[in-house]
Amino acid sequence: MNAPQHPHHGVAELCAQGSRLYERALREGHLAAGDAETAPCLLDLGLLHPAVDDLRRLEPVAPAVALHRRLNASAARIAEERRHEERLATLFEPLMRLTGSHTAPAESASLRILSGNEQINQAISEAMDEMREELLCIQPRTGLDTERAAASMEIARRRDQAVLDRGCRIRTLYQHTTRHIHVIIGHYELLSGDAEARGLDEVTDRLLVVDRTVAFLPANEDGTLALEVRQPALIAFLATAFDRFWRLATPMYPQAVQRPSLNGVTPRQRAIATLLVEGHTDSVIAARLGMNIRTARVHIAKLAAGLGSESRAQLGYLIARSGILDQEGHPEAPR
Numbered sequence: 001m002n003a004p005q006h007p008h009h010g011v012a013e014l015c016a017q018g019s020r021l022y023e024r025a026l027r028e029g030h031l032a033a034g035d036a037e038t039a040p041c042l043l044d045l046g047l048l049h050p051a052v053d054d055l056r057r058l059e060p061v062a063p064a065v066a067l068h069r070r071l072n073a074s075a076a077r078i079a080e081e082r083r084h085e086e087r088l089a090t091l092f093e094p095l096m097r098l099t100g101s102h103t104a105p106a107e108s109a110s111l112r113i114l115s116g117n118e119q120i121n122q123a124i125s126e127a128m129d130e131m132r133e134e135l136l137c138i139q140p141r142t143g144l145d146t147e148r149a150a151a152s153m154e155i156a157r158r159r160d161q162a163v164l165d166r167g168c169r170i171r172t173l174y175q176h177t178t179r180h181i182h183v184i185i186g187h188y189e190l191l192s193g194d195a196e197a198r199g200l201d202e203v204t205d206r207l208l209v210v211d212r213t214v215a216f217l218p219a220n221e222d223g224t225l226a227l228e229v230r231q232p233a234l235i236a237f238l239a240t241a242f243d244r245f246w247r248l249a250t251p252m253y254p255q256a257v258q259r260p261s262l263n264g265v266t267p268r269q270r271a272i273a274t275l276l277v278e279g280h281t282d283s284v285i286a287a288r289l290g291m292n293i294r295t296a297r298v299h300i301a302k303l304a305a306g307l308g309s310e311s312r313a314q315l316g317y318l319i320a321r322s323g324i325l326d327q328e329g330h331p332e333a334p335r
Contacts, residue, residue: 006040011047011066015039017039018042021042025042031057036058046061046069110229111228112230113219113225113226114219114226116224123226128162131166132211134168134170135209137170137208138204139203140205157187164191167193168194169194169196170193171197171242173203173242173245174197176201188253196253200249200250202288212239214229214230215229268289269299271289273303275288275289276303276315276319285300303319
């Protein structure tokens with residue numbers, strides 16, 4: 001079995017194994033090459049080097065020497081950054097004298113396009129660092145099967161706990177058909193503070209509203225662009241829409257409410273029936289409700305069998321006549 005890959009890190013974040021071996025080498029004057037295989041960082045960072053007379057033996061670089069080398073490297077990087085700043089200033093100084101009607105505003109106070117995950121996450125983090133009251137979230141279905149997604153959940157947990165620790169409130173809307181509801185509930189159970197989650201059959205695309213002063217929403221389909229909104233009228237519209245969705249949603253956490261079946265029709269089937277009556281195809285229904293098309297077709301078949309339908313057109317008629325769409329599928333919970 002292959003040994004686990006050694007994590008990449010800098011000398012300032014020397015790993016525990018590397019620190020132990022370096023200290024041992026300083027005490028004993030050397031290490032066998034094989035002993036250092038578990039901490040290749042010591043060679044990479046220049047804290048050990050092969051002995052001239054025996055390549056199988058590693059000798060430690062004196063801490064004072066290692067420190068001096070690192071400080072010199074740091075000073076060189078700082079000097080290079082300053083030279084880079086000077087080159088940028090030299091480049092843009094004559095350009096800043098040019099003005100005209102064809103240039104975009106220097107910075108929009110109301111709307112800003114964010115490009116790339118790093119810039120998007122940084123802007124969201126900065127807004128949440130300043131948050132003092134409430135975070136409103138709409139989270140459509142997302143894949144939670146990958147290690148990257150699990151790491152993102154852990155980052156989100158730490159971020160959410162930080163704002164809860166400041167006495168802020170978090171309200172989040174999810175889709176009922178999210179496959180990983182148990183993971184989401186587990187996320188909230190690890191939190192301590194005023195956090196609530198509710199579910200709807202259909203939700204909009206992702207939305208974050210921070211303190212009702214700034215909002216973030218996708219600006220393209222793949223999520224690589226986001227729109228940062230600070231225009232008060234738009235913020236008020238988005239927050240009001242969220243509040244209305246919230247009143248219609250079913251509580252999931254901290255106290256879950258079980259949505260009842262009515263006359264043998266489940267809440268999920270009732271949501272599908274609504275879209276069937278509107279004339280949507282199976283693929284559109286599946287996409288709107290966040291499920292795969294096979295699952296949607298299974299529910300459609302159950303509806304057809306329960307209502308005695310023999311065709312798609314007849315099914316829509318029978319659904320409308322049955323009255324199942326006239327009954328509320330879940331109680332309205334207080335805000």
